[in-house]
Amino acid sequence: MATIGHNNLNAKLVLLGDMGAGKSSLVLRFVKGQFLEFQESTIGAAFFSQTLAVNDATVKFEIWDTAGQERYHSLAPMYYRGAAAAIIVYDITSTESFARAKKWVQELQKQGNPNMVMALAGNKADLEDKRKVTAEEARVYAEENGLFFTETSAKTAVNVNDTFYEIGITIIPLRDCPELSLLRIQLGWFWWTDQRKVPKLHHAVPKCQFHNRGDEVLFENFLFDLLML
Numbered sequence: 001m002a003t004i005g006h007n008n009l010n011a012k013l014v015l016l017g018d019m020g021a022g023k024s025s026l027v028l029r030f031v032k033g034q035f036l037e038f039q040e041s042t043i044g045a046a047f048f049s050q051t052l053a054v055n056d057a058t059v060k061f062e063i064w065d066t067a068g069q070e071r072y073h074s075l076a077p078m079y080y081r082g083a084a085a086a087i088i089v090y091d092i093t094s095t096e097s098f099a100r101a102k103k104w105v106q107e108l109q110k111q112g113n114p115n116m117v118m119a120l121a122g123n124k125a126d127l128e129d130k131r132k133v134t135a136e137e138a139r140v141y142a143e144e145n146g147l148f149f150t151e152t153s154a155k156t157a158v159n160v161n162d163t164f165y166e167i168g169i170t171i172i173p174l175r176d177c178p179e180l181s182l183l184r185i186q187l188g189w190f191w192w193t194d195q196r197k198v199p200k201l202h203h204a205v206p207k208c209q210f211h212n213r214g215d216e217v218l219f220e221n222f223l224f225d226l227l228m229l
Contacts, residue, residue, distance in 0.1 A: 009057060011171050013164075014064045014080045016108075017089035018100040022123040025154035026089060027065045030164055035155050054168040061164065077111060085117040085167045090138075092122045092151065093130040098138065105145055117170045119148040119163055126153040 015023040024046065028034050031050045048063040064079040080086060086108055090101035101120065108118060120142045122133060135151055142149035148166055152159045 008060070009172060010060045010062060011084040012062045012082060013085045013087065013167065014066060014083045015087045015089060016066055016076065016080065016104040018097040021089045021091045021097050022154050023089045024065050026123060026152060026160055027063055029154045029157055029160045052164060052168050054165065054172060057172050059168040059171065080108060080112055083113060083116060084171055086112065087119045087121050087163065089121045089123050090133065091124050092133050093124055093127050095132050098133045102141065105147065117167055119150065119167060121163055122151040123154060125151040125158055126156050
């Protein structure tokens, strides 16, 4: 769930994935800028918060880092229920971890917030010589399921902050128009034909009521960036 203040947004974000995929390491890198070579397994879930400046707005992430062990699976809905965003993490050196990530995606698609922003993160990108899951395979899966895709390394910090930033710039324009899901946007339901003129967007999204013109411009730029990918 995302709650709105004046140019401020509180957003619940959950990390899901197999044990050992590096969820806790990603959060620790994002929140504290640290990496521990030996990270203890999470029991149940751990809570963190971090504030991020996104253009002229501020996003405060309320982060739930869930345990990857199967015995804690039944607790997961308690943490992803009402979440504005989810990062599904897998280990690029493990096909089993990737398969488990797909199951989390399926569960969120069935039971999660229908407007949830979801990112698929292939972690441990620093272990290229041990790679078992290709970036192309994961990218295709992400595109088919309307997910953001990135490969990260909590150890070297590659793409960690960028992942949270991309989620932030997605949540902000969507806060004013819950009828839009990220999947619908990525599938091009609101494709700007001809010269991609802004008025076409206004007709395509009649229910969106923005707080101010700045938010509307941000949303237009967000759609334009997606459609130009």
